[in-house]
Amino acid sequence: MKLTELKKGQSAFIQEIKKNDEHAFRLLELGFVSNTKITLLRKSLFHGPMECLIRGYVFALRYQDASLIEVKLC
Amino acid sequence: MLNIALVGNPNSGKTSLFNHLSHEKGHVGNYPGVTIDLKETFKEDFHFIDLPGIYSLYPYSEDEKITTSFLKEKPLDLVLNIIDGTSFQRGFYLSLELMELNLPLFIIIHMEDLLNSREKEDIEYILKANHLPYLFVSSKTKVGINQIEKSIKNYQYKKCQLPYFTTTFLTLSKEDRCKKRYTYIDSFPFEKKKIKTDLDAIFLHPFFAYPLFIGILVLIFYLTFGSLGPWLQDLLTKGLELLSSSIENSLIDIGIKESLIQLFIQGIFKGITSVFSFLPLVMLLFFFLSLLEDSGYLARMTYLMDKPLSYFSLNGRAFMPLLLGFGCSVPAIYATRNLLNQKSREKVIPLVFFISCSAKIVVFSSIVPLYFSPSWLMIFFLYLLSALFGLIILKFKKKDEEEFFLMEMPSYKLPILKNTYYLMKDKCKDFLKKVFIFVFLSSFLLYLFDHIKINEELSLLESVSKLFHFLFIPLGFTDWRISYALINGFFAKETIISSLDILIGLENIKGVLSPLSAFSFLLFVLLYTPCLSTCIVTYQEMGLKRKAFYLLIRQFLLAYLVSLIVYQGGLWLISFF
Structure with missing residues (x-):
């Protein structure tokens, strides 16, 4: 499933990032590698950015970018 | 004269440490917010250079380019690698990249006041395993602040062999290299604590956030x-x-x-x-x-x-x-x-x-x-x-x-x-x-x-x-x-x-x-x-x-x-x- 399909407060393991550009690489460098636990903290209205917790820090991502991250529920 | 660069993630507190280091004589001119240019100060035998924050050595934004090109071109006697202790793993990722370049590193674990003893143990374990000299510092409680200069004076560079850093490593794609580094980081036990964002429930509330704003x-x-x-x-x-x-x-x-x-x-x-x-x-x-x-x-x-x-x-x-x-x-x-x-x-x-x-x-x-x-x-x-x-x-x-x-x-x-x-x-x-x-x-x-x-x-x-x-x-x-x-x-x-x-x-x-x-x-x-x-x-x-x-x-x-x-x-x- 996609990261965007998680409900608020749900955690999952990252499988892969379905894109291969500089933005996807930046996500990898920030620790969005496979088997890393990610928790969705907050979504906003009208598909605005979402907040997620990874490795102890909080990142905000755009909805479109988050939908490229494939995850598996824990 | 020792050339010492302050390197670390954005928002890891480099500038506040730089302020402490240059407090007496140095001139600190900064715009509010991000450090977007080099700042330097001379103090005794030290020449400190504050660099814009980076997450990795692959520059992404314009200010990150300044730092990466500086690190690759200028000869440095020491890199003060500042890691926000509350987001240690991501900070340590940058340290690994710096170690791969054989830069002489001294690690400063910042925000000491926000870490519990368990987290400190985990961090110390990783740093010791990699033979990295380190110091826990807090600019809030002033822990460790005064020891920084002494530690710099006594510093001796020890080369550390990273186990994943083999000849084949350099032939990998940058994505695979990145994954290898994280595999290495994840091989150490690490207890992760969530940072304080409770107030987001109010300030980022779906309905009230904008009126509040x-x-x-x-x-x-x-x-x-x-x-x-x-x-x-x-x-x-x-x-x-x-x-x-x-x-x-x-x-x-x-x-x-x-x-x-x-x-x-x-x-x-x-x-x-x-x-x-x-x-x-x-x-x-x-x-x-x-x-x-x-x-x-x-x-x-x-x-x-x-x-x-x-x-x-x-x-x-x-x-x-x-x-x-x-x-x-x-x-x-x-x-x-x-x-x-x-x-x-x-x-x-x-x-x-x-x-x-x-x-x-x-x-x-x-x-x-x-x-x-x-x-x-x-x-x-x-x-x-x-x-x-x-x-x-x-x-x-x-x-x-x-x-x-x-x-x-x-x-x-x-x-x-x-x-x-x-x-x-x-x-x-x-x-x-x-x-x-x-x-x-x-x-x-x-x-x-x-x-x-x-x-x-x-x-x-x-x-x-x-x-x-x-x-x-x-x-x-x-x-x-x-x-x-x-x-x-x-x-x-x-x-x-x-x-x-x-x-x-x-x-x-x-x-x-x-x-x-x-x-x-x-x-x-x-x-x-x-x-x-x-x-x-x-x-x-x-x-x-x-x-x-x-x-x-x-x-x-x-x-x-x-x-x-x-x-x-x-x-x-x-x-x-």
């Missing part, structure tokens, strides 16, 4: 322009008037020539005080901006503004430079380096021109109360109007690809007053410098040229001003002195008021500007070409120099057109009544 901005405006600011300004003005008259009296007593006293009091002193009295307003604004930033709310504003700004193919990160623009356009334009690439920078830089800087505060708060009430609301309206103009112009551009938005959310913190104090001191200095250079010079020359007569009626100033005065008459500025002040304002916007005060006297403005032409005047000041310093910075920071000229001329034409339409349209409407 607007409420906070309105409150800042109200305090700065509506209550606290004017009150402080009033006090200062009264003090300055007292000073002025006592200086005048004592000058008369010493027996100095009347005309010289007039030049000093009615020219220079009057010009300077008319601008100087706005110091409290400007300081208040910077104070609130720094509170927003230090508390962590600025990052939330970025989050909230991402969606609205995406309609203009910008992203939330563009909000930060725009907000800084309320203080001064120069740091705002520099702060655009924090954006992803030159292309998005060039979308945001012209937008900065539409944000009224603190120099325009001087103009608005002098003119608006004469005509409109409540004046703070009118000023708020002007600010809003100008931002709207900027966005409309951006909307006319052809839409290009969607931008990527990734933003780390810092934890909420109580602002440290000392930090705010440093910032205010710097801003205060900047303001005073401007007053004493630009306003002093312009007041002096102005008074002089106004008193040099070509013939009995005409002063030199008037005859020169009339060369371009005809341009401004259709905008409703029938008095040549208004036109002169506007031209003067190109050098520094504050001089608009100092010249008007000397030439006409602020109390007499109502006699030369009707309410309609005053409104047209305000719009013109709101929109026209930014000051000389901003023009120079724009020229520096735009990729195509031609484009910088185009933008600045466009800005003037726009202001002219808007004022023309408003004034002539207003006259036409009035003629019906």
Whole structure:
């Protein structure tokens, strides 16, 4: 499933990032590698950015970018 | 002399450590927010260099490029690698990259006060396993601060062989190398604690977040322009008037020539005080901006503004430079380096021109109360109007690809007053410098040229001003002195008021500007070409120099057109009544 399909407060393991550009690489460098636990903290209205917790820090991502991250529920 | 660079993730506290290290002698000049350029200080045998924060050695935004090229080109004796202890793994990822380059590392684990003993043990275990010298430091509780220099002196470089760093490693793609590093990091046990973001439940609430956001901005405006600011300004003005008259009296007593006293009091002193009295307003604004930033709310504003700004193919990160623009356009334009690439920078830089800087505060708060009430609301309206103009112009551009938005959310913190104090001191200095250079010079020359007569009626100033005065008459500025002040304002916007005060006297403005032409005047000041310093910075920071000229001329034409339409349209409407 996609990261965007998680409900608020749900955690999952990252499988892969379905894109291969500089933005996807930046996500990898920030620790969005496979088997890393990610928790969705907050979504906003009208598909605005979402907040997620990874490795102890909080990142905000755009909805479109988050939908490229494939995850598996824990 | 040892060359020591401070390297670490953005927001890991490099700048506050740099402030500690350079505290006694070093000069620290920083714009609020991100470090966007190299800063250096010399202390004893040390040469410290503070670099913009980076997440990795593959640069992503413009300011990150500065750091990576610096690290790869300049010979360094030591790299002080600062890691925020609360986001250790990500910080350590950068350390691994630095170790691969064989740079001599000393690790500083910052934010010691936020770590529990379990987390510290985990961190120590990893660092010891990699033979890295380290120190736990907190700039809040001052733990470890004083040991930094001693540790640097006793430092000895030990090369460490990273187990994954083999000959085949270098042949891998950068993505695979990245994954290998994280596999290595994850091979160490690490207890992760969540940072404090509980307040997000309120500040990022799906429904209440935006009203709160607007409420906070309105409150800042109200305090700065509506209550606290004017009150402080009033006090200062009264003090300055007292000073002025006592200086005048004592000058008369010493027996100095009347005309010289007039030049000093009615020219220079009057010009300077008319601008100087706005110091409290400007300081208040910077104070609130720094509170927003230090508390962590600025990052939330970025989050909230991402969606609205995406309609203009910008992203939330563009909000930060725009907000800084309320203080001064120069740091705002520099702060655009924090954006992803030159292309998005060039979308945001012209937008900065539409944000009224603190120099325009001087103009608005002098003119608006004469005509409109409540004046703070009118000023708020002007600010809003100008931002709207900027966005409309951006909307006319052809839409290009969607931008990527990734933003780390810092934890909420109580602002440290000392930090705010440093910032205010710097801003205060900047303001005073401007007053004493630009306003002093312009007041002096102005008074002089106004008193040099070509013939009995005409002063030199008037005859020169009339060369371009005809341009401004259709905008409703029938008095040549208004036109002169506007031209003067190109050098520094504050001089608009100092010249008007000397030439006409602020109390007499109502006699030369009707309410309609005053409104047209305000719009013109709101929109026209930014000051000389901003023009120079724009020229520096735009990729195509031609484009910088185009933008600045466009800005003037726009202001002219808007004022023309408003004034002539207003006259036409009035003629019906």
